[in-house]
Amino acid sequence: MNVHVPILKLGEVLIVTVQAALTDAQLIDLRTELADRVGRFRSKGVVLDVSLLDVLDSFASRTLSDIAKVARLRGARAIIVGIQPEAAFAMVQLGLTLEGIDTAVDLDEAMEILGSSQVRGRG
Amino acid sequence: MSVTDPNTAPQTLRDHPGMKDFFSTYEQRVETLNAGLMVTVGRLPSLDALVRRMTPEALAENNRLSMDNMRKAIVHGDWAPLLERQRSDGATYAAMGIPFREWFDLVAAFQSSLIPFLVADYGGKDAVRLGHALTAMNAYVNAAMNNIAEEYLKTKERIIAQQQHAIHELSTPVLKLRDRLLLVPLVGILDTQRARQMTEQLLSAIRDNRAKVVVIDITGVPAVDSKVANHLFQTAAAARLMGAQAVITGLSADVAQALVALGIDVGRLTTIGDLQGGLEEAQRMLGYRVVAVEA
């Protein structure tokens, strides 16, 4: 399966940098591909970097949540990083709070969290 | 949406019987009139400063353009360039801080210097014709002043709004207390506009400082009602999206009770009674141990 979004493997963590304007199909592919790789590599963590997205609407928010949940079902802790100030500002006005999904300010922070956390039983 | 087309002059102006006579006199005497007006400008400090900055060529070109626009309007019926130019002038004077009073004085000088010429040209022949020319002059000048004033005001209002924004920004500083810990000491009424501005500033600061904890102190906010509570919820939620935990301090027990009575779930926010306690807790959250040192 050809995934246009690069998935980086850094030890036990998979890192995805989400590009702007991914199509619906690409996002679904990404979810499938991540689920597959988390299982294959028994990854402890998945980091979704959205710092390139200027806007996160309800669709993007839903899809990111889905990806995070799927990763969790496969035993990995998912963290969304890099939500930009402007996007966060608009999201809360829309009522999108990504409840229950871990967030961090950037990749470094996410790696720190993943490095020090006990993954089993955590989400 | 404004109903009148800004590029068409009102009927009364276009069809005014004395308009062409007024223009004709002005056109023939323009050199003399301009010389007189330059003397007037000398007494108006801001306009004087503006004119001194222009080269003689630029000034001449400016006058030529004005005359052209007037001719297009009055003789050929195309008022658009003239009206557009007036609006642009209005905006420029506002932006340059030229007091409207000076422009007003200049125009008044123009009128009083043109009247003798109108009388000379039409006075002897036909009182009605002179009357028309005089009222045409007044109508033209009034319309011009209206147009310029409107744009002047709009620009001033825009500038004031921008300045207010800047003042708000200065009055809600986001302070970096230590690595990854920010403090927002809110003082004064937190209305929607201010809340949004504070939130935007805070979120940018979270990114720039990689903050993990932000303490928002509302001790200085006089009236904490459901609207303020909502603003705080939204700010905390947005901070969370960026990976930062918001701690609200300065929410007195009384206010907390009042909010609960209003049905607001204050428990959704992390709150600590006083700022001191809040800062200590924030540092603990960041992994610092707060120890009293022997004096």
Added chain:
Amino acid sequence: MAEDQRIHISHESDIVAARRASREVAASLGFSSGELAVIATAISEIARNIVVYAKRGEISLELVEKNGRRGIRVIAMDNGPGIRDVQLAMRDGYSTSRGLGLGLPGAQRLMDEFEISSQVERGTTITMIKWGR
């Protein structure tokens, strides 16, 4: 000086185009970057509705003025299936985050003015305005 724009919506890539266009048109209105994102987000919701439900439509962006304030007016039009119960669709903003509903209450929350008219089998028109300084 920004010009008014008209964006044809028939594919999801048009959603991004509409968002980008809104930034261009709104640029001269003195909005903060957060407010520009808010406008783009509201447009994203509405544009996505067109793609998903009506298949094709159009979004127009214009600068408007009232009482000395300038703003951006967004008109989203389609000849799609229409909304049977507009009142229901406009209720409960949080339906967006759960994947239900059309995201309309959310868009309404984001913008200053919001109007919707819809007829079954005829189509839907949404008009929203955000005022600047």
